[in-house]
Amino acid sequence: MSTTNNEREVILSVRHVDVAFDVGGKKKFKAVSDANFDIYRGETFALVGESGSGKTTLGRAVIRINPCSAGEIFFNGERISGKISRQQDRDVIRNIQMIFQDPAASLNERATIEYCISEGLYNFHLYKDNEERIAKVDKALEDVGLLPEHKSRYPHEFSGGQRQRVGIARAMIMEPQFIIADEPISALDVSIRAQVLNLMNKLKKEKNLTYLFIAHDLSVVRFIADRIAVIHLGKIVEIAESETLFKYPVHPYTVSLLSAVPMPDPIIEKQRESIVYTKEEDDPNASPREMREIRPGHFVYANDEDMVAFEERLKKLESYHAEQA
Amino acid sequence: MNYFKKHMFDKYSLDRHFGKAPQEEPAQEENAAEINEDELFTFAEFDEKKSEVIAAPRYSYWKSVWKTFVSSKITIAVSILVIVVVAFAFIQPLISQFDPMKPKHPIEYEYHFLSPSWEHLFGTDGEGNEVFDVVWSGARNSLIVSLIATAIDMVIGIVIGAIWGFSKKMDKWMIEVYNVISNVPFLLLAMILAYVLRNKFDQFGEVGAFIPLIFTMTITEWVFVAYFIRTQVMIIRDREYNLASKCLGTSTWTMVTKNILPYLISVIMTYISRQVPALISYEVFLSYMGLGLDERHASLGRTISQYTSYMSGYPHLFWIPVLILALISISLYIVGQKLADAADPRTHR
Structure with a gap:
């Protein structure tokens, strides 16, 4: 898949990854099947899909919380899925960090903010003496717009946005290269979502980070992401640059997902028609599908017959946008 | 305008x-x-x-626990009662030097079965002993046994329970161990142990007499504590903040001590506050059955068992040790419960 983007360095590549869970006995539930994508250094790659589509599962597979049942994940060219050495495991932890969805649930309520933020430092002894550790914590707090005097406070004394920024500081203090943000603003009040998103963008620029941004809110994704992957029922159905995806959606699921976005204009909103996507549209006897490149950098999950239909749809969209311009 | x-x-x-x-x-x-x-x-x-800036005053967990605990007048009253009772149990026997093997007035009948008065606070029994002395030295031994047994149970139970709750591999066989141990009839085990271990620890002197009883009370009891802790650990084990700790590379041991146990202080306190009175009753029960402390040591259970025969003639001889037992158990239980409530940060204001 890196054919079109040779000039860019791949930081994470996911190859044919399946994640399955035991459902008692020999039964397995496949939460993610045959996921394939590359993430380039310095970009924000978004994973969107409805609840239960497997986007969080996939994110957690990357950070090794959920084991992959098949396929491989490479980070900076090294395999990080399956059994790896202890040293590699520690490298992965240092270089890949996670920001969690619910800031209230993801902080230890019985520990001070100082402990919450230094936890990673303690585990890896990333400090010479106590003074340096405290200096690092102060710096991390300052980076996310909190005050050094917050160190001795407990998580429940903070507002939701402040707590999420503590979560971000905790991840940033490890100086990771890659951050998985698992719906970092879904649990936040609408008024502070932008604050957290802007902070994430600011830190990305300052520290040259790469994000895997998991979300279900398309407007947020459009704002923050460089490229978007749409995931449905554990399968990635379409990957494209974010503006391309919004302008030229070809997979029927992507089309229905985009049609569900509410419009701020009440007149347009009234006329908006939601397109419902059902799995039955797919012929179960169809030949096996795979990720195919329909335009440079625009991938879609399809077989030969689908490609014909998608090509036709894409041509229509292209002529429509050409007309508009 | x-x-x-x-x-x-x-x-x-x-x-x-x-x-x-x-x-x-x-x-x-x-x-x-x-x-x-x-x-x-x-x-x-x-x-x-x-x-x-956060304007609210700084929060300190233990300070809040203390504040909540002393905010209720009943709690303070019961706490004072506990302190008095425990102090009595530990100090009074030192003064009276009561020894069950050396009755005070075994043949002087004028000292037998005296009614409670200022001179003889709880009266005297059939051997001329002051009931006051008998009861408090019995209470002291019952308290020592139950406190030590509770401490041993809790330490073993918490350590094993915490590992048990965390390890899925261990859960598979530990649950079978639990099933086996919890199905052994306790009385049968206590009887066998009492006969097997009797006088086996005499070389340890004074302490030696307590060892068989404490052993009996801890040999199976820890598994129930461990099971309880295991369930509690499992409830909070998969919460997101533990997942976050895992992503930061925190070791299992640090997770247990920093993430799990601080959350369990309150439930552990509740458990202890039930365990201490329960083990006092155990001790009384075993001594009553003749499976507890030997004749050389005073015990509330033995005292109650001896005085049962005076039930018709001198009922106060039976009721006084029973009331003292109830007083100790209930006040310890109430204080424990209040402490457990105070340890729960949801009650903090």
């Missing part, structure tokens, strides 16, 4: 709100110039740092 007038929902402001161009500027009222400059609102300086 004109300032507010301007912002009423007239057509002009509504048009502006919905983005339409105003038809015409409303004529400025003539007395507008009369407004004093000081009456107007001025822009406040915006300081981003200031909006982050």
Whole structure:
């Protein structure tokens, strides 16, 4: 898949990854099947899909919380899925960090903010003496717009946005290269979502980070992401640059997902028609599908017959946008 | 006042709100110039740092526990009662030097079965002993046994329970161990152990007499504590903050001590507050059955068992040790419960 983007360095590549869970006995539930994508250094790659589509599962597979049942994940060219050495495991932890969805649930309520933020430092002894550790914590707090005097406070004394920024500081203090943000603003009040998103963008620029941004809110994704992957029922159905995806959606699921976005204009909103996507549209006897490149950098999950239909749809969209311009 | 007038929902402001161009500027009222400059609102300086400051006083967990605990008058009263009772149990026997093997007045009948009075607080029994001395030295031994047994149970139970709750591999076989141990009839085990271990620890002197009883009370009891802790650990094991700790590379041991156990202080306190009185009753029960402390040591259970025969003639001999037992158990239980409540941060204000 890196054919079109040779000039860019791949930081994470996911190859044919399946994640399955035991459902008692020999039964397995496949939460993610045959996921394939590359993430380039310095970009924000978004994973969107409805609840239960497997986007969080996939994110957690990357950070090794959920084991992959098949396929491989490479980070900076090294395999990080399956059994790896202890040293590699520690490298992965240092270089890949996670920001969690619910800031209230993801902080230890019985520990001070100082402990919450230094936890990673303690585990890896990333400090010479106590003074340096405290200096690092102060710096991390300052980076996310909190005050050094917050160190001795407990998580429940903070507002939701402040707590999420503590979560971000905790991840940033490890100086990771890659951050998985698992719906970092879904649990936040609408008024502070932008604050957290802007902070994430600011830190990305300052520290040259790469994000895997998991979300279900398309407007947020459009704002923050460089490229978007749409995931449905554990399968990635379409990957494209974010503006391309919004302008030229070809997979029927992507089309229905985009049609569900509410419009701020009440007149347009009234006329908006939601397109419902059902799995039955797919012929179960169809030949096996795979990720195919329909335009440079625009991938879609399809077989030969689908490609014909998608090509036709894409041509229509292209002529429509050409007309508009 | 004109300032507010301007912002009423007239057509002009509504048009502006919905983005339409105003038809015409409303004529400025003539007395507008009369407004004093000081009456107007001025822009406040915006300081981003200031909006982050938390004004609430600093929270300290143990301080809040203490504050909540002493906020109730009943709690303070019961706590004082516990301190008095425990102090009595530990100090009074030192003064009285009561020894069950050396009755005070075994043959002087005039000292037998005296009614409670100022001179003989709880009266005397059939061997001329002061019931006051008998009861308190019995209470002391019962307390020592139950406190030590509780401590051993809790330490073993918490350590094993915490590992048990965390390890799925261990859970598979530990649950079978639990099933086996919890199905052994306790009385049968206690009887066998009492006979097997009797006088086996005499070389340890005074302490030696307590060892068989404490052993009996801990050999199976820890597994129930461990099971309880295991369930509690499992409840909070998969919470997101533990997942976050895992992503930061925190070891299992640190997770247990920093993430799990602080959350369990309250439930552990509740468990202890039930365990201490329960083990006092155990001790009394075993001693009553003749499976507890030997004749050389006073015990509430043995005392109650001996005095049962005086039930018809001198009922107070039976009821006094029973009441002391109830007093110790209930007050310890109440204080424990209150402490457990105070340890729960949801009760903190």
